[in-house]
Amino acid sequence: MVHRARMGHPGGDLSAADILAVLYFHVLRIDPARPDDAGRDRFVLSKGHASASLYATLALRGFFSEDLLTTYMRPLSSLNGHPDRNKVPGVEANTGPLGHGLPIAVGLALGARLTQGTWRTFVLTGDGELQEGSNWEAAMAAGQFGLDGLTLIVDRNRLQQGDTTENTVTLDPLADRLRSFGWAVVEVDGHDVGTLVATFEALPAAAGRPTAIVAQTIKGRGVSFIENRVEWHHRVPTDGEMALALGELRDPS
Ligand SMILES: Cc1ncc(C[n+]2csc(CCOP(=O)(O)OP(=O)(O)O)c2C)c(N)n1
Ligand SMILES: [Mg+2]
Numbered sequence: 001m002v003h004r005a006r007m008g009h010p011g012g013d014l015s016a017a018d019i020l021a022v023l024y025f026h027v028l029r030i031d032p033a034r035p036d037d038a039g040r041d042r043f044v045l046s047k048g049h050a051s052a053s054l055y056a057t058l059a060l061r062g063f064f065s066e067d068l069l070t071t072y073m074r075p076l077s078s079l080n081g082h083p084d085r086n087k088v089p090g091v092e093a094n095t096g097p098l099g100h101g102l103p104i105a106v107g108l109a110l111g112a113r114l115t116q117g118t119w120r121t122f123v124l125t126g127d128g129e130l131q132e133g134s135n136w137e138a139a140m141a142a143g144q145f146g147l148d149g150l151t152l153i154v155d156r157n158r159l160q161q162g163d164t165t166e167n168t169v170t171l172d173p174l175a176d177r178l179r180s181f182g183w184a185v186v187e188v189d190g191h192d193v194g195t196l197v198a199t200f201e202a203l204p205a206a207a208g209r210p211t212a213i214v215a216q217t218i219k220g221r222g223v224s225f226i227e228n229r230v231e232w233h234h235r236v237p238t239d240g241e242m243a244l245a246l247g248e249l250r251d252p253s
Contacts, residue, residue, distance in 0.1 A: 001052040003242045005073040007081065011219040011232040013053040015157040015190070016124060019215055020057040022196040023122060032062035035089040041119050042108045044093045046101020047126040047155060048082040049234075055079050055088070063090035099132025101125055102152060106138045109150035109210075120203070124153045128160025131169045136181070143182020148204040152183070152212045155190065157219035161233050178212045190215025222249050 002008030024030075028041045045054045052072060059066045071077035078087035082096025093104045105123035112119050125135065142150055154174070158165055165171050175185040184206035188195050196215070205211040219233075220226030223245040237245055 001056065001069055001072040003237050003239075004070065006236050007073050007234075008052050008236065009049040009234050010052075010223075010237070011159070011226060011229070011234075012047060012050045012126065012155070012157075014221045014223065014226065015217040015219045016047065016050045016053050016155050017057075017221070018191045018193060019124060019153055019155065019196065019217075020053055022193055022200065023124075024057045024061045026197055027200040028122070029120075030061075030090075032058075032090065035063060039118050042092050042105070042121045044095065044101040044105045044108070044121075044123040045083060045091075046095055046105075046123050047098065047129055048095030048101075051079070051081060051083050051096075054083055054091070058088070058090040061090075064088070098126065098129040099134040102135045102142075103138040105150060105152070106142045106145075106147065109142070109147040110145055112149050113145075113147070120149050120151070121147075122151045122153065124155060126160070127154055127156045127158065127171055127174075128165050128168065130154065130171055130174070131160075131165075139178065139181045139183065142210040146182070146208045147210045148206070148208055150210040151200075151203055152178075152210065153190075154212065154214045155217050156214050157217040159219045159228070159230050159233070161230075163230060175212075175214055178214075182209060183212045184209040185212045185214060187214045187216065190217035191221055222252065224248060 002010050030040050072079045073081050083091040084094050085091045095101050101123045105121050109121040178185045186205050188199050218227050226232040
């Protein structure tokens with residue numbers, strides 16, 4: 001999709017892909033035929049620049065035709081660079097400006113409690129994204145309200161747009177920081193599907209607390225020359241790189 005559009009964020013797409021697959025194919029109680037069902041689990045992709053990953057997942061899960069993916073970021077396509085809930089079935093919140101998904105998710109989780117709703121709320125943020133202060137205000141509120149229907153997944157790939165997170169604004173000790181805000185925190189390999197499944201099945205990690213899953217990931221996961229390379233935050237593959245990348249993704253050996 002990124003190759004065709006000549007735009008996008010392949011590094012962040014690939015680091016989140018395994019998490020999205022586990023969520024949409026194993027965890028979320030959703031029905032692609034009824035994307036607005038009142039009782040559905042809510043998932044907010046806060047790192048909205050990984051829209052290609054979300055759209056591919058939604059299409060494979062049956063929310064819309066895979067053919068639509070070829071229109072990614074074309075003028076008048078519903079598949080914009082940043083997801084729009086008014087245009088794309090299955091998209092829960094308009095995101096892209098970083099730092100807003102967790103505040104929205106806190107509201108959704110609190111809404112479930114206030115209306116006796118049965119839905120659970122999940123939100124995926126980047127790690128660099130956590131440098132936005134709005135996240136910490138929301139994290140404080142979630143801890144205060146004891147929102148154990150809320151799960152934050154942090155895509156902890158240790159890279160942001162131009163450098164490592166730790167060279168920019170240090171996030172560590174991230175797990176301890178979240179714990180000090182009242183969260184139960186689990187640290188996992190964000191590409192180990194078995195571990196991710198077991199972690200989601202054991203939610204909430206502690207009764208009466210929101211859960212944060214700090215998912216250790218590799219930006220650009222699955223393509224050797226993209227993995228851990230900061231420039232691939234928003235580089236576009238050449239035709240040759242595209243063929244190499246697809247070859248590696250099809251045959252990881
Ligand atoms: C408020 C805001 N500032 C800047 C940007 C531009 N931007 C898009 S992605 C990105 C880096 C995000 O890094 P991270 O959260 O670590 O995401 P990932 O590594 O998973 O791609 C930036 C600065 C933005 N989308 N929103
Ligand atoms: Mg990152």
